[in-house]
Amino acid sequence: MRFTRVLRMSAAVAALGLAAACGGAGANADKPLLDRVKESKKLTIGIKYDQPGLGRRTPDGKFQGFDVDVAKYVAKELGVDESAITFKETPSAQRENMIEKGEVDFIVATYSITDARKKKVSFAGPYFIAGQDLLIRAEDNEITGPDSLNGKKLCSVKGSTPAQKIQKDYSHEAQLQEYGGYSECITQLLNGTVDAVTTDDVILAGYATQNSGKFKLVGKPFTEERYGIGLRKDDKAGRDAINKAIQKMIDEGVWKQALEKNVGPSGYKIPAPPEITEK
């Protein structure tokens, strides 16, 4: 019976899949960060793959951006060699989940410190203070800030708070275009079918660097986003170690160099280093 054999085979494949589904998770996921590092000399760090200037996977399989540089520096301070870092993509909606399950050791991915998130994870840092700003075409002189957007077209990512904030607090008559990702917004801005893209200034600076000369930042941030390094809740020792690494990065000037290299060419004014508050 040729057919029944096919049927049996597919049943076996299905069973295999189910068996794999019930297999075990990471073995030492429950230990604090420092113990894990000491034991394995390895780190799994969550970043973004598609954010120019911050976290981006390049065609040669490497990773580039400010977040990546921070991650590498912290890893070095924890005693982990650059080649022993595994970078993992962390979609925004999955970040808390992945930390809670111990699937990443920590996350450096434009991750704002908020009280809601602090219920589930701990933060070290902040390692950077960003603010919501507007990205406009280089030749645009009409848009000067969030309250000059009435009658203008604004683009942001679906479900994100930045765009709603503008409509609610500043320009009520701004029209809002939402997409799944920023790259669609940037395309529309280039084509002239939206007038501004809004989100954190350093993210926008990344896009301005990428499309050199075509865009500029308005430069009047109107919120404060404190980017932290997210890790396991209540891992105090781990947090202190990361904080120490961030402070050292700032003091040695590596912090500023990294920013200048990754987002400096856009003309973005690099802010003063943040004071570490998550202790």
Place this chain on the structure above:
Amino acid sequence: MDFLSRYDLLGAFWVTVQLTVFSAIGSLVWGTVLAAMRVSPVPLMRSFGTAYINLVRNTPLTLVIIGASLGLYSTLGVALVERESPTFIEDNNFWLAVLGLVVYTATFVCESIRSGINTVPAGQAEAARALGLGFGQTLGIVVLPQAFRSVVAPLASVLIALTKNTTVAAAIGVAEAAGLMKEMIENESDKILVVFGVFAVGFVLLTLPTGLLLGWVAKKMAVKR
């Protein structure tokens, strides 16, 4: 459950219904035209019909809809509503989504109608031609009306699939049910099962009666041969 009252559930499903209705009408018309092209005497039209079906049907709907927004509107500059309107983006996105859904769904409508045309006995068309009717008349007066009767069931399937496919419109920011669901999952992460349940029931309520009703119509309309 009272967190549900903070969201405009009915409004979101209403957008879903509107998307479905307009896209259904559009794809029925365009799908019929495509089917006519595929059986027409003009070779170039036949090839166009075939090429169109093969290109569009094999492209993911998400790409078709993002293409309508980034390609057709943003790059080619085709706006579907008054540009100066204060709700331009919202309305334009709605109609771009409808257009994308029509372009995509019409391929399925076309193929259903074509198989419907196949069920009409050749004698019908031959008799029509013997009466001196041309291609347009033969197809429009004699063959298509009969073909439609036998494809109510498959067309109903296409309609149901279309209802569910409207969820893809969220990719260009249309505020329909799936978009709202994403927002709710983001904000109410502890009540995820309730959220899922609400939207699942919503879609079942939309699709099941349509299916049952059209299934009944299909049985009524079927031609005994």
Place this chain on the structure above:
Amino acid sequence: MSAPSVLYDAPGPKARGRNVGYTAAFALALLAVAWVVYLKFDEKGQLDWTLWQPLLADGRTWTEFLLPGLLNTLIAGALAIVIALPVGAIFGIARLSDHAWIRTVAGTVVEFFRAIPVLILMIFANEFYFLFTDVPADSRPLYAVVTGLVLYNASVLAEVVRSGILSLPKGQSEAAMALGLRKTQTMLTILLPQAVTAMLPAIVSQLVVVLKDTALGGAILGYEDLLIQYRVISANFANTIPTLIVIAIIYIVVNFALTQLAVWLERWLRSRRRGALTGPDPDMLEEQAPGLDLSDTRKGQPVSA
């Protein structure tokens, strides 16, 4: 009905002239549209070689992003269809059971999962795996995508199998009964093999649907399928539109090949057992509605037995 069609007379000299006229007008219209598209794309700078170079002349874009993405899409699609097929067969058979309660349960499950958008099923599956299982993060998106696809497509395939079985000549099961086979034996050794063979084209075209639907999971769940690669590629080269065009072409080529396979399979099956089996048209079954029963329809032709 194939060309030369019964829908129109063989064209005489006048009609031939008219057809040439139509052809010319239609060709002109198509060319005009193409020309406008070209001009507009050029005007907006979308034809710049710097945007296309990474896609057309840089192998790394393919080896690092596009091909792994395509592989992921194919893996999810293949897993989904391989699991959905037996599950679908079981439910299809269950809907034909002699026991009313089995029929009711199977029917309800099938109708339910067919009525819900696949995207919603995927999101739910992802949360389910996160909350209740130890599936590691690396494979959770894959599991979620495959589960969503399986739930939906198994219920579609259940209907395909059921209509396949119903479309078999009655003599088959009668003969089996006369030989003294039990119900299970009849189903597994006589009916199911024939039904699946007859339904192969419908099953292959369902695979196209599955492949396209994997694209739904990428953006939200972080499954690195083919479509979602445009985010990473455009983060590197700022070329969103060219990237989307190239990705669309890959989908079209792969799915077209699969569709051709379906057509070829159907022809091969027809020629192998001439006229013995006619299942419902794959096109019509592809996305069948809940509550609808196409099983008494052959080639869209109502069968009044």
